[in-house]
Amino acid sequence: MSLFTREAGAFFHTYKRLPLHIVRGEGMYLFTPEGERYLDMFAGIAVNALGHAHPRVVKAIADQAARYIHLSNYFAQEPQIRLAELLLTFSGFERVFFANSGTEAIEGAIKIARRWGSTRGKSSVIGFSNAFHGRTLGALSIMDRPSYREGFGPFLEGCRSLPFNDAGALRHAVGPETAAVVLECIQGEGGIRPVHPDFVSTLQELRQQYQFLVIADEIQTGCGRTGRFLASEHFALSPDLVTLAKPIGGGLPLGAILGASSVADILQPGMHGTTFGGNPVACAAGVAVLEELSEQSLMQHAAEMGTLLFSLLRDCVTDFPQLCKEVRGLGLMIGLELAGEAEPVVTAMRERGILINGTDKSVLRFVPPLIVTADEIHWTVRVLREVLSGISSFQ
Ligand SMILES: *Cc1c(COP(=O)(O)O)cnc(C)c1O
Numbered sequence: 001m002s003l004f005t006r007e008a009g010a011f012f013h014t015y016k017r018l019p020l021h022i023v024r025g026e027g028m029y030l031f032t033p034e035g036e037r038y039l040d041m042f043a044g045i046a047v048n049a050l051g052h053a054h055p056r057v058v059k060a061i062a063d064q065a066a067r068y069i070h071l072s073n074y075f076a077q078e079p080q081i082r083l084a085e086l087l088l089t090f091s092g093f094e095r096v097f098f099a100n101s102g103t104e105a106i107e108g109a110i111k112i113a114r115r116w117g118s119t120r121g122k123s124s125v126i127g128f129s130n131a132f133h134g135r136t137l138g139a140l141s142i143m144d145r146p147s148y149r150e151g152f153g154p155f156l157e158g159c160r161s162l163p164f165n166d167a168g169a170l171r172h173a174v175g176p177e178t179a180a181v182v183l184e185c186i187q188g189e190g191g192i193r194p195v196h197p198d199f200v201s202t203l204q205e206l207r208q209q210y211q212f213l214v215i216a217d218e219i220q221t222g223c224g225r226t227g228r229f230l231a232s233e234h235f236a237l238s239p240d241l242v243t244l245a246k247p248i249g250g251g252l253p254l255g256a257i258l259g260a261s262s263v264a265d266i267l268q269p270g271m272h273g274t275t276f277g278g279n280p281v282a283c284a285a286g287v288a289v290l291e292e293l294s295e296q297s298l299m300q301h302a303a304e305m306g307t308l309l310f311s312l313l314r315d316c317v318t319d320f321p322q323l324c325k326e327v328r329g330l331g332l333m334i335g336l337e338l339a340g341e342a343e344p345v346v347t348a349m350r351e352r353g354i355l356i357n358g359t360d361k362s363v364l365r366f367v368p369p370l371i372v373t374a375d376e377i378h379w380t381v382r383v384l385r386e387v388l389s390g391i392s393s394f395q
Pocket of ligand 1: 103134189220
């Protein structure tokens with residue numbers, strides 16, 4: 001029986017799998033049992049920042065697994081502390097909480113905001129249209145897309161979603177009861193849509209007036225992908241809390257909340273916790289990622305490679321105006337909005353050996369490992385142009 005028949009027989013049907021059997025990865029490439037090679041330009045959805053089987057990550061995992069794999073949070077553990085210190089150094093924050101996943105980091109941040117607001121008469125938490133914060137009920141409560149929410153309600157009381165980048169709607173909706181506003185500086189799943197600087201100004205003004213927390217969801221944008229450690233640095237947002245996940249465990253499950261001590265210190269022992277969060281093997285892998293990021297200047301590399309990719313994709317918009325509408329993003333988080341569905345283009349790229357990802361129906365998403373080279377970017381766009389040349393129009 002084929003891999004795909006077995007898969008369909010075994011699982012809840014929550015995922016659409018790609019028709020590829022991967023047995024191994026190395027750097028920017030994935031390999032099939034027949035030894036066919038695919039250039040990976042989406043990195044397991046922005047997770048594999050150092051590509052596949054990076055020797056430093058592999059060694060960190062093996063070494064830590066041989067020491068201890070789990071002790072429980074009764075113990076202070078060197079890999080956790082080391083990763084926390086690196087995250088604080090890179091981000092300028094003062095406290096870290098480790099979770100297992102992105103949605104769990106969001107869940108924790110919402111809880112902290114609620115707890116912080118509980119002594120201030122504030123409980124409302126606001127998110128924005130098109131956002132993606134994960135699949136738990138807290139995350140869904142501040143999202144708006146029916147495809148994620150339909151049939152799963154009722155959601156958390158006092159939570160709502162406002163139109164993204166609509167300063168008027170924000171002004172109208174926030175008030176003294178607002179505990180927190182949660183946003184992605186560049187919406188990832190929502191189609192690589194950056195927050196507008198005017199919207200950030202309004203948010204800052206209202207935050208002064210009403211004293212609510214700003215939570216930046218940097219699960220996809222964070223850890224250097226945009227050319228800065230946090231995307232919020234590009235937008236002068238100064239969030240009170242930041243959520244991280246995707247790349248921080250080197251491919252192992254790990255999430256984090258970063259906070260200023262003034263907010264973080266409202267949580268006392270026993271108020272929040274997790275069995276697996278901050279698993280030492282995942283943290284050791286994360287240390288390898290952040291050390292490599294810094295020693296190899298990968299943030300600067302991401303900025304440079306992003307500039308190249310952005311300009312090559314902008315040329316596609318110029319040369320294929322019927323097919324390509326707009327390029328958006330920063331660093332190595334770039335979206336090309338098409339005039340039609342992304343899926344056939346993604347498939348045609350795959351058939352030519354390049355893996356990219358479609359999101360928000362019509363957006364090609366490029367979130368490659370941060371180690372991608374200029375040659376690989378040129379190759380990707382050359383193949384994309386070939387594919388676009390074969391399409392006369394989207395009907
Ligand atoms: C992926 C993602 C999440 C959810 O992370 P999980 O680990 O899948 O729970 C939340 N927010 C953003 C911005 C993401 O990209």
